Amino acid sequence: MLDSNKDNLKLEAMKRIIGMVAKGREASDLFPAVVKNVVSKNIEVKKLVYVYLVRYAEEQQDLALLSISTFQRALKDPNQLIRASALRVLSSIRVTMIVPIVMLAIKDAAADMSPYVRKTAAHAIPKLYSLDQDQKEELIQVLEKLLYDKTTLVVGSAVMAFEEVCPERIDLIHKNFRKLCSLLVDVDEWGQVVIINMLTRYARSQFTDPNLQDVDEDEESKRPFYEDENEVDEEQQEKRAPTLDPDHRLLLRSAKPLLQSRNAAVVLSVAQLYHHTAPRSEVHQVAKAMIRLLRSHREVQDIVLTSIAATATRRKVMFEPFLKSFFVRSSDATHIKLLKLEILTSLATESSVGIILRELQTYVAAHDPPFVAAAIQAIGRCASNIKEVTDTCLNGLVSLLSNKDQAVVAESVVVIKKLLQTQPSAHREIIIQMAKLVDSVTVPQARASILWLLGEYSERVPKIAPDVLRKMAKTFTSEEDIVKLQVMTLAVKLCLTNPKQTKLLCQYVLQLAKYDQNYDLRDRARFLRHIIFPADAESGGPTRLSKQAKKIFLAPKPAPVPESHFKDREQFQLGSLSHYINTKANGYQELPPFPLEAPDPKARDVETEPQVMEQAPLFTAKKVSSKKDSKFYSDTESPEDESEEDENSSDEDDDDDEEEEDSSSDKDEEEDDNEDEESSGLEEKLPKKVVKSNAKPKSDEEEEEDESDEDDSSSESVSDSDSEDESSEPSSVPKKQTRNAKPAKESTPVVKPKSNLDLLLDLDDVSPAFTPIMTPSLGGFLTPMSTPSSQVKTQLFPDIQV
């Protein structure tokens, strides 16, 4: 069909081939037939051929060369769309032989009249670079030109290319820094993300640390009076950071409006910019926007929560006002629930802990095992972080011990164990209660914890401990490995404190362990035996080691400090892939530390005006400057515009007026530029600009009000919207106010543990059919599988150097 003369048939054939490609089926043997069609006049056929070419050119290099001449012709096409797509495909064909051709094409395109083609050229640069690294120097030259470009369309792509090809050439940015900052708001969303990320690195390498002076101050010195003031005032009153470079200030200021972007990626990148470079007193501004993102898609929520969790460990105050936003909804996915819990616990303070604990109590009753486990651990973390509530938490946890759900009990046991460790004061009843649980609890983790606890505090329960050991010795062979290890530890400890009752038991346990399948157990048994029962050795008398045995085994252990496992993420740039997965991703660039002395700010002064004008034709420059106003003029559409304006004659006046404004603002901006060149500081300039922008919209408004009807606002309470089209009659504008209240209410009844217990007690006779699942725990504890053993190891031998 491809050889047919009719476009229809060709198109149909190409569609089928693309279908095959899309399904991942091999279609490369059709290559010769397809390539012939690259000259097709039909645009759709051509497009599909392009798609095919890009996919298979690598495999059929020789044949792909046949198509190159077509592209070269297309690159000279008067239609910019065709020029651009030809360059795009040409650069996407990964054939090393055509590198020089692509190089030439990129150079031409970078000087093209059309910004769209220049944008494509910027995209082509990293492609060529990945194809042939040797072209780097030449590419950087082209890139340098593109970075000077003033069109918003091009800038984003140019920076993207810069990031991929030569992120280390920070010197290329100096001259463009101020331009980038001022254009930032108008660049497309994706470009914004890339530019902000790049500028973050730039700021870290070029400006001094704004927080240097107040390092010793306590984290997050609250300065509420800054919050209500607008930026100009803030600038003037900014006495705390007198060294803040004016350019640094410019960067922060131009990024700030982007917090209101609809694109979550942009918001988060601004957040990370503030997080990494802003003075401490200003970082909190981003919190609100980040909270808003929590209402977005699930995936966005997850990533934003991860970032918040990492931030919250360091900057508690920032998110404290939004505490309630992190309350878990029953409709959240599990991993989002876990992240929210994590944040809640790290936000807990003396004042807020009450509310949080109440929430956590509710969560314990949920039916989502991993979540419940995490909630219990969260209680534990709150308890140990905030001393005032420790006892309350402990009581709550103890009442959970009689819960019917095995998993809940097990988790509580583990958490209580950790809590008791932090509290040297006696909790005899709790230990006794836990000891009783040994019979019923089956989760190895929990059993191990109970045993360790008994061993550690055996002198407080002198009667129960040996009894438990007896029971455990009986069932030793059927226990899990971590339980066995703990049985041995318990045996040894008891043997030391209470040798009369337990020496034989201890020997028996060690004997059993000696023949265990697990080599770790056997090792441990042998090791313990030599310390405790040196009589087995030839020396006869007690060795030095065994004399110290009591000191070794019963030395006071430092309590574990539960902390967030988000703490160690600080090293990565917030919001980056590496930050999310917490390992270094391929191609991750470290944020440089702030330099102690700022490099010369003069480097950023622009003195290359004529050069820019050379590349960017006049109309683009005009466009950029007029963009702050409402109207714009571009080459291709002006005829159409005029025809329309004839139709809507009312528009024309408006346009004319604004045109005048445009030109005046052009002048203003030129003046600004001059000022910029003359004075290295921007402080004088910025307030002026603000005033100007205030004045301009006002005149806009007046015009609009003349033409359009008054925005009559209706009586509805929250906000109503009217719209007027300037050109149409008001009557033809139907007003539609649909007000959909869509409240999603979730009532999560708070069930206090006690009432839950009552429910449970009714069912006492039924054995639980629920299989407990232990899941990796959240909240800064070591993961369950490794917890007891590794802890025991380290705690057993606090002074191993003996």
Place this chain on the structure above:
Amino acid sequence: MEKHWKSVISRSVCDYFFDHQRKASSPEDIPPVIATPHHYLISVYRSSMFFVAVCTTEVAPLFVVEFLHRVVDTFEDYFSECTESIIKEHYVVVYELLDEMLDNGFPLATESNILKELIKPPNILRTIANTVTGKSNVSSTLPSGQLSNIPWRRTGVKYTNNEAYFDMIEEVDAIIDKSGSTVCAEIQGYIDCCIKLSGMPDLSLSFVNPRLFDDVSFHPCVRFKRWESERVLSFIPPDGNFRLMSYHIGSQSIVAIPVYVRHSLCLRESGSGGRLDITLGPKQTLGRTIENVVLEIPMPKSVLNCGLVTNQGKYTFDPVSKLLVWEVGRIDVTKLPNIRGTISLQSGSPPVEANPSINVS
């Protein structure tokens, strides 16, 4: 379906994803980012489909997630809905779209106005016309918007009726404890527009009480500066449907919740099972009626079936997902909707308290 940009990656990378999918209990539980030895899989879950992007190097994950969502939005915009069969049916258009949207891993054109000029959305009329005349649905001219500073609007828009519609949608999210007091409540609102205006209109929208909006996000067409200085939304709208702004009124301010729920639910496995009795009532509605009320209760695993009677609307219970859905409809003040009846439980399971979560729309 697959599409490659920088280099060809074998389909087998998806195996990692399928592994995770198998492990997760529900599709929502799959982590959005999966790290494999050489690649990173970033996925989104929309309309019961997964869209997975594979990257090899460091990239902001939100960037990819946001892009994938945008892709799905575009598909929905083009095909009015986005399902597996529709994507299969229009694979060529999908391929062309992806080709325009992404170039070498960097988004190129994501505004639907621009895309629609490059590639015409399919509809039946055009399909017939194309087959008759042999025309393609790829436009041959460059959309001028791509070149202008208004990348979201195409030029040459003409309508005989110039219309603009604004929809205000507000969602109230609240967590209410057992005794009926509000733990936290927040409002999420959107202004969706459908604008059909000729030429290049410049609109401004002002609010009676703009102070209420303390946290807003805008479509890129809105001028930030004007909003900051005067609290007026000034913008050149894109053509057609779009979301002008969304706002969030946080938990600090007081939110009136339009309905209340009185419930009594007890689950015992003695005898036939538990009892359920729920009554809905309106609250602070300022005289408006509440419509389309839907109540959802995720039941504990042990629930086998529900034998319930409603005095209004109808209910469904899905024994697999254990979700009880009660479609109430309009709330009549004189006769409050009520649902009651028994719930049969699997014997031998520990009862878990149910979290009735209520969706009202």
